[in-house]
Amino acid sequence: MKLLQQGKKEQEMTKREGAMREESEEEKWVHDESVDYKGKVPLRSSTGVWKASLFVLTIEFSERVSYFGLAANLITYLTKVIHEDLKTATKNVNYWVGTTTLMPLIGGFFADAYTGRFPMVLFSAFVYIMGLILLTMSQFIPSLKPCNINICHKSTKVHEVIFFLALYCISLGTGGYKPCLESFGADQFDDDHSEERKKKMSFFNWWNFALCFAMLLGATVIVYIEENVSWGVAALVLTILMALTIIAFYVGKPFYRYRRPEGNPLKPIFQVIVAAIRKRNLSCPSNPALLYEVPMSEKSQGRLLSHTSQHRFLDKAAIVEDKHVEQKNNPWTLTTVTTVEETKLVLNLIPIWLSSLTAGVCVAQGSTLFVKQAASMNLKISHNFTVPAASISSAAAIGTLICVPIYDKIIVPILRRVTGNERGISILQRIGIGQTFSVMVMIVAAIVEAKRLRMVPNSNTMSVSWLIPQYMILGFADSFSLVGLQEYFYDQVPDSMRSLGMALYLSVIGVGSFLSSFIIIVVDHVTEKNGNSWIGKDINSSHLDRYYWMLAIINALNLCVYLLLAKNYTYKNVQRREMEHGGRKSDELEMVP
Known part of the structure; x- marks a missing residue:
């Protein structure tokens, strides 16, 4: 009898050991429809996760250094080198930023439907670097330079053509870069593996952290070179940096997990x-x-x-x-x-997308009117050093660099224990906090601008440090609203539309820039009838404080609408096959908040 019982125990142990070996073998491979660079099922230990996403972060970092190095100081170039007035320069910046952030809708669609994300990134890299090369040529080749002499009151037409051609070539390259890189980086984490899924949630935080570090370098080092050395040297530095990171991105090819395109997602x-x-x-x-x-x-x-x-x-x-x-x-x-x-998910995106456009309008102020405010203020930090006006935008990056690690490493773990939610708080709650900060940004900006205008008649110049609070709050807002929108438009779209989802996130900023230009046109048309336009030919003849108060009210009203939408929102309801602790659980439903 004892021998019989012992035999049964040995059989059960053998079965358990066999099952554990099968589970361990299953754990070795990634079963989320992704493939490795040979087209086979990826090995979990040698592909994906941070080892792969770091290559993606590297090329995205260089692209953002280029973008912010140009965008942060573009209004200065248009007004001081090409000699456009404030309204024209502001509209041209908004048009370029808007186009740059709307082009991803095209690139994301073709990546999801036909090419896949990796090939689209490589193609876009070629177009992007061609734009940087054209920009560099427009500064060094004598016949393409802004002026034939050192000082002039109007740039040459050929320079303007080549300069804007280079800018919009960069916009075209961004159309494939932005939607595909971030979704390609997120693809390196398996949604059906609990540990990798948590890492993916952190990925969006650290992605934004890297972007803000790139913004910090672009708005300080690159802008300093543009202002104190030359635009040509800055463009050359950006071109070389981009070329090196493209090579690095291609070297990481064996470590990536790839998703095959599934045809027209629409x-x-x-x-x-x-x-x-x-x-x-x-x-x-x-x-x-x-x-x-x-x-x-x-x-x-x-x-x-x-x-x-x-x-x-x-x-x-x-x-x-x-x-x-x-x-x-x-x-x-x-x-x-x-x-x-x-299809229901796509319909649910529309009201959230519309109610997020005011966040894009706020972001647009950071690279346009906020910069012109800075240019009219005292930029001296010491007797020997003057900070470039565009570099003050680095305060927003610093705000995000401070906020993201605190949120990811301290606040989220505490909220996980309190709420039981893997994310700590839901995606839409995070976006709502960011929109609240956006209201605060415009209120602070209005108060500071009103104070600056009161000092102008007395020939007193306010220190540029007064702009730091509004930029810092803008950085806090981005840490919640923009990171939340990135995660929302990746997670809450159909799996076959994730590149297009990231493009929809970017379109929030793009349409926000166009909307900002439209608001400027309407405000100028309405207020100039009284002979005292809120947005005049220069910063001191304008009333930007009133304009900012108007934006604060619009953001506050939009926040109320957004809260109602978020309260009644239904999240994606996934039948997830969970992989955890080396084993595979049974199928279970999970609402993804």
Whole structure:
């Protein structure tokens, strides 16, 4: 009897050991539809996570140094070198920033649908560096220089053509860079592995940390070179830095995890809408289990989403009729629950995107009117050193560099224990905190500008250090709103649209810049009728304090609308297969907040 019991125990132990070996073997590989550079299932230990994303961060860092080195001081170049007035220069900066942040919608779409993210990044790198080379040539080749003499009151037409061609070539390159790099970096973490999923949440924080460090270098070192050495030397430095990081990015190729493009990501959305319209006369079943879905074991790509109660009309696209055999072969008449839910996700993005545009308007002030404020103030730090006006924007980067590590390493762990949420607080709550800071930015900016204007008649010049608080608060706002928007537009879009999702995040800043230009035009048109325009030809004849108060009110009203949207928002409901502690758990549902 004892021998029999001992034999059973040995059999059970053998089974357990076998199961553990199978689980350990399963843990070695990444099963999230990604592949390695040879097109095979990636080995977890040698691909992805931080070892791969650091290569991605490197090339993104150099691109952001270039962007901020140009964007932070562009209004100064347009007014002092090309000799544009304040309104024209501000609109040109906003148009360029807007175009640069809207081009990713095109690049993100083609990456998701046809090329994949890695090839799109390489193509965009070539276009981007061509723009930097053109910019460098416009400063060194005599026939392309701004002036034929050292001092002139108007730049040559050929220089303006080459200069703006270089700028918009950089915009075109950014169209593939920005949406693909960040989503490609996030792809290096497995959503079905609990430890990697937590690292992905930190990835967005540290991504923004690296971006702000790049902004700090761009707004200080590069701007200093532009102001005190030459724009040509600055452009040459940026070109060399970009070339080196492109090489480094390509060297990291064996460490990456790649996602294959899944075709036009917008097509399934149109199929759901068409199928729902065709079945508009049908009634949705009370039991969602009666709706059509492909079993997880039969699904070749992507994850399954569980049914949610919102936008019930779209559920009709998944109703199975008597002729369901023919329907299953025609996605324009019958779609799965997952496809319906992905369409609902896209519809949910629209109000959040619209209510986030005011954050983009606030960001636009940091590289335009805030810089002109700084230029009119006392820029001397000591008798021997004068800080460039554009470099004061580095205070925003410093604010973010302070805020992100504190939030990621101290606040999030505490909130995780308090709320039980993996993120500490939900994504939309984080964005809401950022929007609250945006209101504070405009209030502080209005108070400081009013004080500066009162000192102008007495020929007193306010110290530029007065602008530090509004820039610091802008950095805090970015730490919450912009990082939150990055995570939101990556996480809450369908898996097949993640590059396009990052492009939608960038479009918040792009449309915000265009919206800022539109507001300036409207405000100038309305206020100049009284002969006292809020935005005049120069900073001292303007009333930017009133303009900032108006933006503060707009942001406050928008925040109220946003809070209502966030309160009623339904997050992505994923059927996740959890991988943890070397084993694979059973399928389970998880709402992703």
